[in-house]
Amino acid sequence: MKANIHRGFFSKLLSCSMFLMSFIIMAQDGFAEYKGVVVDAESKKPLEAVNLNIKNTNIATVTNADGQFILKVTEATKERIVIFSILGYQIKEVELSSLIGQDTRIALQPSLTELSQVNVTNFKNAEALVRKVFENKSKNNLDKPVLMTAFYRETIKKRNRDVSLTEAVVNLYKQPYTNSARDVMALHKARKSTDYRILDTLAFKLQGGPFSTLYLDIMKYPEYIFSNETIGDYKYSFEAPTTVNNKLVYVVRFKKKDDGMPLGYMGKLYIDAKSLALTSATYALNIEDKRSASEFFVRKKPRDVITYPTEASYKVNYQEKDGKWYYSYGSVNLTFKVNKKRKLFNSVYSIASEMAVTDWETAYSTDVVSIPKDRIRPNIIISDAISGFSDPDFWGAYNLIEPDKSIESAINKIRRKLSRED
Incomplete structure (x- = not known):
């Protein structure tokens, strides 16, 4: 049985390091798109599966294997707070509006707990x-x-x-x-x-x-x-x-x-x-x-x-x-x-x-x-x-997991193939 x-x-x-994050923002029809990367401050290695959530909403996404992410929000949501969290670290809250046009660095402090x-x-x-x-x-x-x-x-x-x-x-x-x-x-x-x-x-x-x-x-x-x-x-x-x-x-x-x-x-x-x-x-x-x-x-x-x-x-x-x-x-x-x-x-x-x-x-x-x-x-x-890989705006306002470098390379190959066929 x-x-x-x-x-x-x-x-x-079928280490108790801080994490740093930088952002860029790109406005599109009816929504704003934020891109960033999370890395370990000491090793500079990317941090995978960091949770990003818009406070008081159910809008969320996660970072990819390279520590990168895309977060899309409607224009009406742009004054909200974004929460960054990962197991073993204190959460961090940042105003979305403060990220526009800035090379923002956010440090997530480790949270150590004694067994006692x-x-x-x-x-x-x-x-x-x-x-x-x-x-x-x-x-x-x-x-x-x-x-x-x-x-x-x-x-x-x-x-x-x-x-x-x-x-x-x-x-x-x-x-x-x-x-x-x-x-x-x-x-x-x-x-x-x-x-x-x-x-x-x-x-x-x-x-x-x-x-x-x-x-x-x-x-x-x-x-x-x-x-x-x-x-x-x-x-x-x-x-x-x-x-x-x-x-x-x-x-x-x-x-x-x-x-x-x-x-x-x-x-x-x-x-x-x-x-x-x-x-x-x-x-x-x-x-x-x-x-x-x-x-x-x-x-x-x-x-x-x-x-x-x-x-x-x-x-x-x-x-x-x-x-x-x-x-x-x-x-x-x-x-x-x-x-x-x-x-x-x-x-x-x-x-x-x-x-x-x-x-x-x-x-x-x-x-x-x-x-x-x-x-x-x-x-x-x-x-x-294969339709859709040739269109950079295929997903529109839908939140997604940012492709890591290897997947992005595969997508680019598909786009080039489509271009040759055209």
Whole structure:
């Protein structure tokens, strides 16, 4: 039974430094666009997945792998405050209007917490705390249906070469965390390009889709990792606490018990100390048993092909609004080796997908969101369509995750190809 539960999940998931930030702004029709980059002040390395949120609104975005971001707001929103936050650091609030035309530097101070400051006496062990998190779901997580706008990106690489790029804006009909109704998605806008000559689909085919990141919402879908039947399959331990948005956060490490099962998760849970709500989770699959890992991920392949994963890591973030927590970001990173008989060198494929909720509003007064006619299936593969990559204003006022340098290079290649064809 437990093996089937874990298999169901895999089938759906294909230093105490300051941070500096600089901005440029570009006005467009009806909205303003802010661009910036977040780096470590000492190492100068970019900071990925910094949360940016317009205060007292649901408008948000995150930084990319290069620490860069784009934040779009309407003209009426320009006098608002933007909040910058990341795990382990104090939040920073800055007026949007103060960023116009300035090389603004914003320092996010680290927030150090001594373990002695944290009172965990209410929990006999870390597992008791984790169980309490799921018991408190109806109190801590959204109890009304909401309509979300989210940006999704999926890239597939063969070694270091980008061979497939998919981007989409989706309408996410998020069901209440208090019931078992499944979330629904509708594709609003999308573009895709795939170089099948490099991908070599005769040997291997990867597919993902927006649902691969949505199902990382373990508070909505606990059955894929921490169900009532499987929550006891892990060892839990406390680590040094941290902060998020200036709030104290428990850190719980978990690892699959040695119960004879070849596969299992290991990672960390970040739990708000006051509400006991899950704020974030980072984890990975133990894939030392290549044969078992291959059986979980690969459904069908030619007989002369041997393929197995070498990395499977996941991340999910939650945001709080008016005392309720909701899914805000999810990312999946998978890497596979593909060996073909009579072929001297193997191929390495990687798939990276991420989805960020950029806006949301309460749907209806009813308990469940109505299902749209144009909803997409959980196993959707977004069809190939290169139109849109040649248009720099394709997304308009929609917030998105700024492409990192490697993806931007792939987009530029597509644009040049379109230009030659014209």
